[in-house]
Amino acid sequence: MTTSRTHRPRRAVIYIRLSVYRGEADPTTSPASQEARCRAYAESKGWDVVDVVRDLDVSGSDKGLRLDRPGLASIRERFHDVDVVIFAKLDRLARNVLDFNRFAEEARTHDVDLVSVAESLDLSTPGGRFVAQILAAFAEMEAATIAERTKLGKETAVTKLGRYGGNTPPYGYRIVEHPSGRGSALEIDPEEAAHIREAARLVLDGGSLYGAAQMLNETGSKPHRAERWGWSTLRAVLVGDAVLGRVKHRGRLILGDDGLPEVRWEPIFTLEESQRLRAILARPSDLPKDSPARAVAEQEHTTRTRAARLLSGLLTCSGCGRPMRAGVFPRRGEKVGRYVCSAEGARCPAPVTITATLVEDYVAEVFLGMAGLMPVFEVRTMNRDAAEVAQVEQAIAETTDELRAPDADIAALVERLTILRQRRDELAAQPAEPEVVKVDTGEMMAARWEREDVAGRRALVHSVLTGPMTVHPGKRGPKRLDPDRLDIPWRWEDIDVDAEIADAARVD
Structure with missing residues (x-):
């Protein structure tokens, strides 16, 4: 200690912390109770209490502010004016050894002693510091135990008691009180469910995700975690x-005793509707390699890719046979949309360009004139048991993971695996090839054209072509399209229309 400190009473600051402040009525850890014990200790030592610093409703655990608590931070800033810091109990100061040692070292470098009243510890001595570290370790273990109990309680509420553990419900649902009166549950939000069912109908009828998202935005619907709908x-x-009434916990579906996903809430879609949506919207990477379903998905993914313009990817240059690309190019002081040969440099002996609006309007006019009254058929490649196969495979994988847990119920999990594998064998015995289903949408090509976006209209045109359209060089003259510049391989020109009308009307 410095000489000046030995000739005057020691200046003490009392520190009080309470994680949950229930008022002064709490007889054990209330601020008044903590202060009284600390003042009594200071009086017995002849110390002057110069200040009482409080952190109320402030956690001392790792998830809290730790040493950056407002009150404790103010004490650290005034170490130069203090001789001793008194607290009622060690865990009021720190909940883990790391924080305790850090604070104690800061205090030591400023020649400030720490005193814990409940443990009668004077941390100015080596023995006191040793015991304090042991007690701090126990406080850290207690905090971890409390956190683990809280975590297990939440898991039980979600996995065993059927409660909803989230703060934001999935789209189409709203949070309500659980029937037991404790915790939360989900129920269908009628307005949101109607929106999502309409979007699903548009997609199932052959519309694009982009168009369905635009429809939702126009109705004023908003997703729960974004400002606007995107595809x-x-x-x-x-x-x-979630739309099947299923719940995930820690990224995994909650399973029933049979190993299959539990249905906790009323589903918005049937399993068959969900299967059809997943088949249509499947990304190739979602499916097993070398599977027929993946080959179909890769083809559909390519043809459904959103185009920059109506005929992007459908035109080729007569000079070299390469695809033509769409772009905007300057012409007489204006920017004009054009399709140009994609060959670079001198690789094309006679590169072709054509005004985008002229060729698009012409193709659209011919298409609607010839195919406008044709019915729209959709050819869907599906495996009717694909959804259940995926469920069973996922359940087997998750049950196998559960077997590795130290506290796994081996007998129950083995029984579940046996049931799941039997079901998988039953499904494997069924035909593996996807079933091709032709669906009459009840809509005419012209009506579908009116409600589609650019990508959807491009798909309609593509569906009635046998190959790309060839563009020939034009002649100088009026700004109109010479039909002779285009070779369009329409399906109906070389086939029996009556026999192939469904294929001619197919939408990829």
């Missing part, structure tokens, strides 16, 4: 598990 946000909802 990726909508896809996540349509192919998700």
Whole structure:
């Protein structure tokens, strides 16, 4: 100690902390009770209490502010004016050894002693510091135990008692009180469910995700975690598990005794509707390699890719046979949309360009004139048991993971695996090839054209072509399209229309 400190009473600051402040009525850890014990100790030592610093409703655990608590931070800033810091109990100061040692070292460098009243510890001595570290370790273990009990309690509420453990419900649902009167549950939100069912109907009828998302935005609907609907946000909802009334915990579906996903809430879609949506919206990477379903999905993914313009990817240059690309190019002081040969440099002996609006308007006019009154058929490649196969495979994988847990119920899990494998064998015995289903949508090509976006209209045109259209060089003259510049391989020109009308009307 410095000489000046030895000739005057020691200046003490009392520190009080309470994680949950219930008022002064709490006889054990209330601020008044803590202060009284600390003042009594200071009086017995002849110390002057110069201040009482409080952190109320402030946690001392790792998830709290730790040493950055407002009150404790103020003490650290005034170490130079203090001789001793008194607290009622060690865990009032720190909940883990690391924080305790850090604070104690700061105090020591400023020649400030720490005193814990409940443990009668004077940390100015080596023995006191040793015992304090042991007690701090126990406080850290107690905090971890409390956190683990809280965590297990939440898990039990979600996995065993059927409560909803989230703060934001999935789209199409709202949070309500659980029937037991404790915790939360989910119920269908009629307005949101109607929106998502309409979006699903549009997709099932052959519309694009982009168009369905635009429809939702126009109705004023908003997703729960974004300002507007986009195609990726909508896809996540349509192919998700929540619309089937299923719940995930820690990224895994909650399973029943049979190993299959439990249905906790009323589903928005039937399993068959969900299967159809997942088949249509499947990304190739979602499916097993070398499977027929993946080959179909890769083809559909390519043809459904959103185009920049109506005929992007459908035109080729007569000079070299390479695809033509769409772009905006300057012409007489204005920017004009054009399709140009994609060959670079001198690789094309006679590169072709054509005004985008002229060729698009012409193709659209011919298409609607010839195919406008044709019915729209959809050819869907599906495996009617694909959804259940995926459920069973996922359940087997998750049950196998559960077997590795130290506290696993081996007998129950083995019984579940046996049931799941039997069901998988039953499904494997069924035909593996996807079933091709032709569906009459009840809509005419012209009506579908009116409600589609650019990508959807491009798919309609593509569906009635046998190959790409070839563009020939034009002649100088009026700004109109010479039909002779285009070779369009329409399906109906070389085939029996009556025999192939469904294929001619197919939408990829």
